[in-house]
Amino acid sequence: MFKKSHLLIASLLAVTAAYAAEPGKIGYQDTPIIPGTKWHVHDGERPQPRVVTPGKTFSHMAPAPSDATVLFDGKDLSKWESAKGGEAKWKVEDGYMEVAPKAGSIQTKEKFADFQLHIEFATPSKVVGDSQGRGNSGILMNGIYEVQVLDSYNNPTYPDGQAGGLYGQTPPLVNASKPPGEWQSYDIIFESPRWDKDGKIEKKAAVTVIHNGVVLHHRREYQGTTPHKRNGDYSKVHAPEMFIQLQDHNNPMRFRNIWIRSIGEYDKP
Ligand code: MG
Numbered sequence: 001m002f003k004k005s006h007l008l009i010a011s012l013l014a015v016t017a018a019y020a021a022e023p024g025k026i027g028y029q030d031t032p033i034i035p036g037t038k039w040h041v042h043d044g045e046r047p048q049p050r051v052v053t054p055g056k057t058f059s060h061m062a063p064a065p066s067d068a069t070v071l072f073d074g075k076d077l078s079k080w081e082s083a084k085g086g087e088a089k090w091k092v093e094d095g096y097m098e099v100a101p102k103a104g105s106i107q108t109k110e111k112f113a114d115f116q117l118h119i120e121f122a123t124p125s126k127v128v129g130d131s132q133g134r135g136n137s138g139i140l141m142n143g144i145y146e147v148q149v150l151d152s153y154n155n156p157t158y159p160d161g162q163a164g165g166l167y168g169q170t171p172p173l174v175n176a177s178k179p180p181g182e183w184q185s186y187d188i189i190f191e192s193p194r195w196d197k198d199g200k201i202e203k204k205a206a207v208t209v210i211h212n213g214v215v216l217h218h219r220r221e222y223q224g225t226t227p228h229k230r231n232g233d234y235s236k237v238h239a240p241e242m243f244i245q246l247q248d249h250n251n252p253m254r255f256r257n258i259w260i261r262s263i264g265e266y267d268k269p
Helices: 002-019
Strands: 069-072 081-082 091-093 096-097 107-108 115-122 137-141 145-149 186-190 202-203 206-211 214-221 244-246 254-262
Touching: 096 214, 137 186, 145 186, 214 244
Parallel strands: none
Antiparallel strands: 069 254, 081 107, 091 096, 096 254, 107 244, 115 186, 115 254, 137 145, 137 244, 186 206, 206 214
């Protein structure tokens, strides 16, 4: 009996060891190669983006244009719901929302296709944890195409998982992160993927990200969904209109001043 349980614990430990990153290392090399690159998913050896100190403010507290939908004005979560269904249960105070313990991710009730999104965030001023455990959240279009949110200020992690990374695919061009506790802005232009009538991908999702006034991506295509330690794909066909999800990754992240507007089409006023 003792031997049996001993064996079970030993094999559990072996499994855990096989799946965890090696101590002292910031990424993985036992993951698949990302198509079109020589890097593994979450490769710690991939070059670290250059650090750029952003200007003091950029679009911080930018008022919404007249055709925008205001998703959060600092007062309530009426435009949001829990990703698990039901009410969004994050904390709202002093003009911001904050991830509440065990509340889960939240997402917009309304859906949007090609859009311009303005959002501001602050990582916890009290630094806890490191790498992916420090100030982790994310902006996930339809819950499956992530622009990473992380405290990447003097916090080494695998490049495709740092602030502004297209998670597991493309690191940001540079690291324009502000210190913990300071408000930061993302201005994101997102184009939804489209499939033909046979379910073949016709137009990949593409994104432009400006972080604190600094370009991180310029119409960069997603390789598909952005899972952990795997390559994503476009096997799941969905409508162009998608919800915007904010990730609960067990860190008390704050968000404020969120608005979105449809990009529209040329010659179609
Ligand atoms: Mg995340």
